[in-house]
Structures are given as structure tokens and as C-alpha cells.
Amino acid sequence: MAKGNSSSNDLVFGLDDRPGFSVSTFAALQHVLASFIGIITPTLIVGGVLGLGSEIPYLVSMALIVSGIGTFIQARRFGPIGSGLLCVQGTSFAFLSSILAAGFIVKNRGGTPEDILATIFGVCFLAASVEIILSRFIDKLKKIITPIVTGTIITLIGLHLIKIAMTDIAGGFGAPDLGSPVNLLLASLVLITIVIFNRFQVHLLRLSAVIMGLTVGFVVAWSMGKVDFSTLSTLPLVSVPVPFKYGFNFDLAAFIPIAIIYVITALETTGDLTANSMVSKQPVTGPLFVKRIKGGVLGDGVNSAIAASLNSLPMTTFSQNNGVIQLTGVASRYVAVFIAGILVLLGLFPIIGGVLQQMPKPVLGGATLIMFGTVAMAGVKIIAESGLDRRAMFITAISIGMGLGVDFVPEVLSSMPDQMKNIIGNPLTIGAFAAIFLNIILPEDLGAEESEAQAEEVFSESEAEAQVVVVEPNKS
Known part of the structure; x- marks a missing residue:
């Protein structure tokens, strides 16, 4: 394996070092482990709430594939596009409430699942231009969109989504057994498992807390007969990305709130890339830093446009992967090639999405309650740190x-x-x-x-x- 001259003892491999195959694979697997649930969960929620049914496995596959593509673009950097850092791209939770609202606008008009998806992806594709444009003067934007504004909006996102998590805990929209003791028991089991794993001192176990919570809940639900794998046999062997498979529609009422979130996402990405630069021992001031930020935000916008064209939800940089860099001591951007390969490989097989689609609502709700509560508290933290x-x-x-x-x-x-x-x-x-x-x-x-x-x-x-x-x- 090729070890470079890292500038800090904290890093085993610096940004431009090239680790060997085994080290790169191990580091990439930990990044995938930390981000996998975050990548697929928004798609599962949107598919379940809007009743997209048989389309969900394909949408999950596309979420994984475009995350791999986006991660590669961010790290590899194509011209001005990309930060050149080891930062994983994944589906953003911030857009959930606006995307669900857009879906219900179409659904309330009597639209089919295809109509709903055509509008969601059409609007997201056009709205991505907002972040692309903002990337050119992101440093000026902070004078208008201050931490108070950002924190308030993020808090609202989390608080609004908690209602969805609680509905899932009860059994999901329209469930015949809404609020049954079995549903509440399953959700509680997931919550307790996540809390227990978060108490471990071993960092790898803490990173896998959500996955372990969902796994335990899924296995228990399966043993209770609440999981049905009979539909898996109807799934195709391989999922192939088809640009705008569902068509392309536009709705102004759906566009405005999604465009606003692209503005907020641009600022969040700035913070995530700054943290990534710090843990990667890269400068956080000066021309190189500004170039990385502008390229990273531009990459976010371009990757979100690619995601929409390939039938997936908007993307953003994942902050949890900064912790993986600190854990492994591997900040090499060449690891992104391995991360991208693993994510694309997972996305090619729709059986993965088919299995995840069978996740009982109370199990998913038990995990998302923590996730959405964390989103709300992240907003509160931003507000508090800016001075109340x-x-x-x-x-x-x-x-x-x-x-x-x-x-x-x-x-x-x-x-x-x-x-x-x-x-x-x-x-x-x-x-x-x-x-x-x-x-x-x-x-x-x-x-x-x-x-x-x-x-x-x-x-x-x-x-x-x-x-x-x-x-x-x-x-x-």
C-alpha cells in the first residue's frame, strides 16, 4: 500500500495519498455503513407515505446508484465541479417535507404514482439550478441567510417530520391496526436497541446503531408474521437507470419550497465541507478553501440534478462521514472510488430495495423518530450557538x-x-x-x-x- 507524507499524526493517509486495496476497501465499507440508512430512508418514507408501491425497489436502487456517482464526482473533481475531498453524497432529509407536499398536490388532483414522480423529479431537477447559481457567490449568501434563519428552518423541518415518524410508529397512514400494542412494541424495541448501541465505547458499534436497531426490529417483525417476501420473485434481476423514466412535469407551488431548501442545503454543505477540510488537515481559509467550498456546493447542485434525471431525490454531503475519517485516519479521496463502486453495485440489484420495502412501518418509525428529532435539535443548536x-x-x-x-x-x-x-x-x-x-x-x-x-x-x-x-x- 502507498502511504504518503501526511502532515499530521492523526491521519494515516492524507487527502492525496493512495492506500492499498485492502485498506481502501475497509475504509469504504465503513463509510457505506455510516451512510447507507441515510441514503435509502428518505426514499422509503416518500414511497410509503405517497403510496408508490411497486416503484419503491427501483427508487431505492436509483438512490444508491446516484449516491455512488455523486460521491465520485465530489472527490474526483471535474473542472469546477466537486470539492476534491472525501465526502459522501447521499439523499437529503431536508427536502422530505417539501417533496411530500409536492406529491400530495399531485395526488389530491387524482394523479397516478407516475404523475407524482414526474412532478417531484421535474421540480427537483429545475430547482437544482438554484444551488448551482448560488455556488458562485456562496460567501455572500451568508449575509442574508444567517445562522438564525438556517437554524429556524432546520428546526421546522425536524418538527414537521416528527409527525410522520409518529404515524409510522402507530402503523402508518391508513393502517387497520393503527396504534396497536404490537406496533408500539416494535417501535420501542428499535428505539431501545439504538440507544443501547449508542452507549458502546467502540466507535464502529455506535456507527452501526441505526442499522442494528432496524435489523433487530425487522427480524422480530418477521418472526411475528408481519413481513411478506412473496413479492420479491416478481422483481427484475438488475435495475438499469433510465433518465426521467416517469416523465417530466412542473408545478410552481411545489417548486418554491423545494427551491428554498436548495438555498439552505448550500449553506449546510458549506459547513460540512469546512468540517471535512479540518479533519482532512486541509486549510479552512484562503483561496484553496474558497475554491473547495464553491466546487463542493456546485457539485451538490449538479449531483442533485443528476439524481432527479435518474429518478432519485436531491442530494447533499453527509456530515457523519467526517467522523469515519477521524475513526479510520484515512482521508484519501481515492477511497471515494471504492465507496462509489460499492454503492453502485448495491443499487444495481433491486432485491435490496424489495427487501427494505417490506420494513414494517413501526420499525422504520422507531428509527426515524430519532433521526428527525436529531434534525430538529441540530437546528436548535445552530440557533443557540448564534446567540439567543x-x-x-x-x-x-x-x-x-x-x-x-x-x-x-x-x-x-x-x-x-x-x-x-x-x-x-x-x-x-x-x-x-x-x-x-x-x-x-x-x-x-x-x-x-x-x-x-x-x-x-x-x-x-x-x-x-x-x-x-x-x-x-x-x-x-
């Missing part, structure tokens, strides 16, 4: 309140035209617009005045306490 002054609390409170308000009580928009209702009836759209608008119009010194007043109050209290300390001894 009066201005930030004002923006966050109104935006989350409006977003969850239309989610909880959709009847509030009942008198509006259907087109307008579809646009602002999405909790993410109205919450994002509110956060961005308030962030622009509210003066920055609104929070500064409060901080100054708090400082004066603390100083006054400290001064008073000091005086008491001096007086009391004289009294004695």
Missing part, C-alpha cells in the same frame, strides 16, 4: 409559530385560492419566508441593545452585592 438575544428570539418565535401553525391548523388558509394555499400552506415555506423577511427588516442593534442592558443590570447587581459584603462586617 431579543432579536433572534423574535425571529425564531414568529417563524416557527407560523410554520407549525399552518401545519397544525391547515383550515386557517381555507378561504385562499388553491394555488396560494399550496404555496404558503407548506409549513416550511411560510416559516422560511418569515425568518428571511424578519432577518432583513429587523435592525441588528435590537439584540445589541438588550445585551448592553443585560450587562448593565448584571454590573449593577454585582456592585450592590459588593456593597453588602463590605457593610456586613461593620455591623458585626
Whole structure:
């Protein structure tokens, strides 16, 4: 194996080193292990909630294939496209609520599964241009889309998706045994298993916590007769990517919220690539860093357009793979070739998607509850770290309140035209617009005045306490 001159003892193989076959394969398998569930779960959720049925195995195959293609593009870097870092591309959870909303718009009109998928992929393909354009001036965007805005939107995404996870825990939309003790028991088993594996000190076991939780739940559900493999025999041996297999449709009401998420994803990718540069011992300032960020965000947009054309959901860089780099000490971007090969190989065989499609809803819900809760808390963390002054609390409170308000009580928009209702009836759209608008119009010194007043109050209290300390001894 070829070991390069890594600049840090923390890395066994640096960014441009070429590990041998065995080392590359082992490192690639750990990256796949860390990202596999994240890649396929959004597709399983969208397919299950929108009732896409027999199309799900093919969609899962496409999700794996395009993740492999996207990972290769990001690491290999083609011209300005790609970061040149070992960063795995996978299906983004951030788009879930907007994609489901788009699907229901078509479904409520009486659209078939093919119509639903044609609209979803058509809208996602066109909306990817938003991230592609933003990649050219991503450094300027941070002045408008601040951490308060980003954190608020991410929190809204997580909170909205928790409703879907809880419905799955109960048995899924329209289930005849909704809320049965068996369903709740299966979901609890998955939750407990994930928590137990997260307590292990061995990092590899912690990385596999979600996979182990789903595996335990799946096996128990199968032993209870809740899994049916009879349909697997009807699946083709190999899945072949067919560009726009379901057609190409467009809907403005579906486009707007998805376009907004592409903006947020661009900023998230910036953070993930910065973290990746740090763990890979690459510069996080200067021209090379800016080039990597712009290329990485551009790669995100291009890969999402490729994903839509090959019948898969939008993509983003996966932050969990930064932990794998730290664990293995392998930051070589040449490992991405092995990761891409494994993912494409898995995607070629639809039986994998067919087996995963049989995952009982309570089992999937037990895992996604943790995932979506984590998404919400990630947003809260961003808000908290940016400083919760009066201005930030004002923006966050109104935006989350409006977003969850239309989610909880959709009847509030009942008198509006259907087109307008579809646009602002999405909790993410109205919450994002509110956060961005308030962030622009509210003066920055609104929070500064409060901080100054708090400082004066603390100083006054400290001064008073000091005086008491001096007086009391004289009294004695």
C-alpha cells in the first residue's frame, strides 16, 4: 500500500495519498455503513407515505446508484465541479417535507404514482439550478441567510417530520391496526436497541446503531408474521437507470419550497465541507478553501440534478462521514472510488430495495423518530450557538409559530385560492419566508441593545452585592 507524507499524526493517509486495496476497501465499507440508512430512508418514507408501491425497489436502487456517482464526482473533481475531498453524497432529509407536499398536490388532483414522480423529479431537477447559481457567490449568501434563519428552518423541518415518524410508529397512514400494542412494541424495541448501541465505547458499534436497531426490529417483525417476501420473485434481476423514466412535469407551488431548501442545503454543505477540510488537515481559509467550498456546493447542485434525471431525490454531503475519517485516519479521496463502486453495485440489484420495502412501518418509525428529532435539535443548536438575544428570539418565535401553525391548523388558509394555499400552506415555506423577511427588516442593534442592558443590570447587581459584603462586617 502507498502511504504518503501526511502532515499530521492523526491521519494515516492524507487527502492525496493512495492506500492499498485492502485498506481502501475497509475504509469504504465503513463509510457505506455510516451512510447507507441515510441514503435509502428518505426514499422509503416518500414511497410509503405517497403510496408508490411497486416503484419503491427501483427508487431505492436509483438512490444508491446516484449516491455512488455523486460521491465520485465530489472527490474526483471535474473542472469546477466537486470539492476534491472525501465526502459522501447521499439523499437529503431536508427536502422530505417539501417533496411530500409536492406529491400530495399531485395526488389530491387524482394523479397516478407516475404523475407524482414526474412532478417531484421535474421540480427537483429545475430547482437544482438554484444551488448551482448560488455556488458562485456562496460567501455572500451568508449575509442574508444567517445562522438564525438556517437554524429556524432546520428546526421546522425536524418538527414537521416528527409527525410522520409518529404515524409510522402507530402503523402508518391508513393502517387497520393503527396504534396497536404490537406496533408500539416494535417501535420501542428499535428505539431501545439504538440507544443501547449508542452507549458502546467502540466507535464502529455506535456507527452501526441505526442499522442494528432496524435489523433487530425487522427480524422480530418477521418472526411475528408481519413481513411478506412473496413479492420479491416478481422483481427484475438488475435495475438499469433510465433518465426521467416517469416523465417530466412542473408545478410552481411545489417548486418554491423545494427551491428554498436548495438555498439552505448550500449553506449546510458549506459547513460540512469546512468540517471535512479540518479533519482532512486541509486549510479552512484562503483561496484553496474558497475554491473547495464553491466546487463542493456546485457539485451538490449538479449531483442533485443528476439524481432527479435518474429518478432519485436531491442530494447533499453527509456530515457523519467526517467522523469515519477521524475513526479510520484515512482521508484519501481515492477511497471515494471504492465507496462509489460499492454503492453502485448495491443499487444495481433491486432485491435490496424489495427487501427494505417490506420494513414494517413501526420499525422504520422507531428509527426515524430519532433521526428527525436529531434534525430538529441540530437546528436548535445552530440557533443557540448564534446567540439567543431579543432579536433572534423574535425571529425564531414568529417563524416557527407560523410554520407549525399552518401545519397544525391547515383550515386557517381555507378561504385562499388553491394555488396560494399550496404555496404558503407548506409549513416550511411560510416559516422560511418569515425568518428571511424578519432577518432583513429587523435592525441588528435590537439584540445589541438588550445585551448592553443585560450587562448593565448584571454590573449593577454585582456592585450592590459588593456593597453588602463590605457593610456586613461593620455591623458585626
